Amino acid sequence: MAIQWYPGHMHKASKEMTEALPQVNLVVEVLDARIPFSSSNPFIQTLCTHKPRIKVLTKLDLADPIITKQWQEYFESQNNTKSLALDLINTDPSGQIIDLINKLYPQQPERNTLAMVTGIPNVGKSTLINCLAGKHIANTGDEPAITKGQQRINLRNGIMLLDTPGILWPKIDNPNSSYRLATTGAIKNTATSYEDVAFFAAEFCLKEYPQHLKQRFSLSQLPETEIELLEIVGRQRGCLRGGNRIDLERASTIFVNELRDGKLGPMSFETPEVIDQEMIQVEILKKEKAVLDELRLEQKAARKRKAKANRKK
Ligand SMILES: Nc1nc2c(ncn2[C@@H]2O[C@H](COP(=O)(O)OP(=O)(O)OP(=O)(O)O)[C@@H](O)[C@H]2O)c(=O)[nH]1
Ligand SMILES: [Mg+2]
Structure with a gap:
């Protein structure tokens, strides 16, 4: 299943971001620490190449700490880029972020530094802004597109923040990335099916985090398949229909929500190494598709020529 979610307000927000860019001194790109690559919008990457950048990996508390370290090293090796991994719910990292902003873009007299806070939906941009402002300024919520x-927020310390709506991009090339975005809650639930997402997440957890599953669902032995796991979840959480059958949709919803909330334990869904391999595969598929598209166009043109010749006869 191809998951895409690019409603009109995201197109508008992308345009507004491009318009605001000339005044922006520095970009704070907010990423989900569980999916640092998949939550990185290629449109933002291209747009902001010439600006100093801080990659803030939020939801550190929900991610696998070893993998988060790998991502930080990966980002720090990029030009003009610094990275911070933060838990915005249980800690107050505002001093750390402000110091880094001032280091990357030293303050100018009589002029505020304009820092654009940007990223995909539901990664914690507004939470970060409230943390920096020290009060509730931007609305936050556990669903995408809040x-x-x-909105401009003057921190009154020489820094002005620009809060922007979360934006995705029109075509997500890597199908695994769309599933990861859906699993972590960046794609609106109505644009996906909980069952599809739960099957993806269950397969991933069985392979990469079996101990988390054993502990959360008190299992002495792991089930072999995704469906068996979801049936166990359904039985334990009372998702039953007539005839004692499992309500798979409800079991899937519960499983995905528990995973999103970190109740299964800290997890990361991708490493730099896995992404390198997947991107090679994506490029191969893209090339194959381009060849097929060209062939289809040639066949269409040949059919047209033949029809024209027949008409002339
Ligand atoms: N566990 C955890 N949750 C976080 C963290 N940062 C933000 N959240 C939660 O993530 C959800 C989304 O946060 P928002 O700040 O509304 O996200 P946003 O990026 O502004 O989202 P949009 O405005 O929809 O694009 C909220 O429920 C936050 O409480 C974090 O570091 N850890
Ligand atoms: Mg927001």
Whole structure:
């Protein structure tokens, strides 16, 4: 299943971001520490190449700490880029972020540094802004697309923040990335099916985090398949229909929500190494598709020529 979610307000927000860019001194790109590559919008990458950048990996508390370290090293090796991994719920990292902003873009007299806070939906942009402001300024919520328009926030310390709506991009090339985005809650639930997402997540957890599953669901032995796991979840959480059958949709919803909330334990869904391999595969598929598309166009043109010749006869 191809998951895509690019509603009109995201197109508008992308345009507004491009328009605001000339005044922006520095970009704070907010990423989900569980999916640092998949939550990185290629549009933002291209747009902001010439600006100093801080990659803030939020939801550190929900991610696998060893893998988060690998991602930080990976980002720090990029040009003009610094990275921070933060838990915005249980800690107050505002001093750390402000110091880094001032280091990357030293303050100018009589002029605020404009830092654009950007990223995909539901990664914690508004939570980060509230943390920096020290009070509730931007609305936050555990669902994507809470912020719908840009907002400037003067921190009164020489830094002005620009809060922006979360944006995705029109075509997500890597199918694994779309599933990871859906699993972590960046794609609106109505644009996906909980069952599909739960099957993806169950397969991943069985392979990469079997101990988390054993502990959460008190299992002495792991089930062999995704469906068996979801049936266990359904039975334990009372998702039953007539005839004692498992309500798979409800079991899937519960499984995905528990995973999103970190109840299964800290997890990361991708490593730099896995992404390198997947991107090679994506490029191969893209090339194959381009060849097929060209062939289809040639066949269409040949059919047209033949029809024209027949008409002339
Ligand atoms: N566990 C955990 N949750 C976080 C963290 N940062 C943000 N959240 C939660 O993530 C959810 C989304 O946060 P928001 O700040 O609304 O995200 P946003 O990026 O502004 O989202 P949009 O405006 O929809 O694009 C909220 O429920 C936050 O409480 C974190 O570091 N750890
Ligand atoms: Mg927001």
